[in-house]
Amino acid sequence: MELDESLLEDLYIWIDSLPLSRPKKRIERDFSDGLLIAEIIRYYLPDLVEMHNYTPANSLQQKKANWGILNKKILSNFGLDLPDVIINGLSNGKPGLIEVLLFNLRLKIDEELELQQKMQQQHQQNPIITPRQSSLSHITSNSTTTRSISKINQTNKSAKINNLPQKDISRLDYEEIKQQCLKQQEDIEILHAKIRRLEHVLQLKDIRISELSRAVEDSRPTRPTAIKKK
Numbered sequence: 064m065e066l067d068e069s070l071l072e073d074l075y076i077w078i079d080s081l082p083l084s085r086p087k088k089r090i091e092r093d094f095s096d097g098l099l100i101a102e103i104i105r106y107y108l109p110d111l112v113e114m115h116n117y118t119p120a121n122s123l124q125q126k127k128a129n130w131g132i133l134n135k136k137i138l139s140n141f142g143l144d145l146p147d148v149i150i151n152g153l154s155n156g157k158p159g160l161i162e163v164l165l166f167n168l169r170l171k172i173d174e175e176l177e178l179q180q181k182m183q184q185q186h187q188q189n190p191i192i193t194p195r196q197s198s199l200s201h202i203t204s205n206s207t208t209t210r211s212i213s214k215i216n217q218t219n220k221s222a223k224i225n226n227l228p229q230k231d232i233s234r235l236d237y238e239e240i241k242q243q244c245l246k247q248q249e250d251i252e253i254l255h256a257k258i259r260r261l262e263h264v265l266q267l268k269d270i271r272i273s274e275l276s277r278a279v280e281d282s283r284p285t286r287p288t289a290i291k292k293k
Contacts (some may be wrong), residue, residue: 066162069262074166081106091156096120097129100168104137107172111137126154141171174248178241185240 066074078087083099094100098117105112117133120126130150138145143164145153152160 065159066166070166071162074162074169077169078165089156091158091161094161094165095154095156096126097133097153100133100164101129101137103165103168104172108175123154127151130154138168141168141175143167143171170248170252174241174244177248178244181240181244 075087075090078090081103083102085093085099087093096117096119098119101112101114101117105114116136117129118125120129127150130145130153134145134150145164149160149164153164
């Protein structure tokens, strides 16, 4: 995967906006120990990262160790499982790798935040899916349980689904919403990329128009002096 100039520019602006422990000077070296990746994830999803697991490193061995922990505990759960060859390249500061990882990580973080927001909204609208009420469902009547399940999962009314515990039903809702979010996020990113491309083209045209306007303005004063006679 290669990122074009507009996507890279947008990515660098995003990185510069984050409160990281070290400034971005040479990005492939700055991120080579994995520490800043952990800081980014912790900034958006603090419950997922324990920073004491990651040590600022100069040695290749410690850098790989940091990436190994990140990969096992976090990145693999995001669907960003890194093979050894990529971890080795990142640890050695191979150009181009960290940008692709950051681009995909940003998408996954956005997906997770959007999913959490939707789950929170769903919980507010349908509080019956809380674990406490799920545990209390065993002491309610069968008819009440059936009505509660139908509210949680209106799109699937099969007997098999209705017979599942309420905890499993909420998990099915979670996975369904997650898949919808993934698809929507892909569409949004494609549109964003197109918008950035068009904005870049317009910017280039504005610059060209400004150059031509200045050239016209600069040429105007020379005409009277050219025809002036003594």
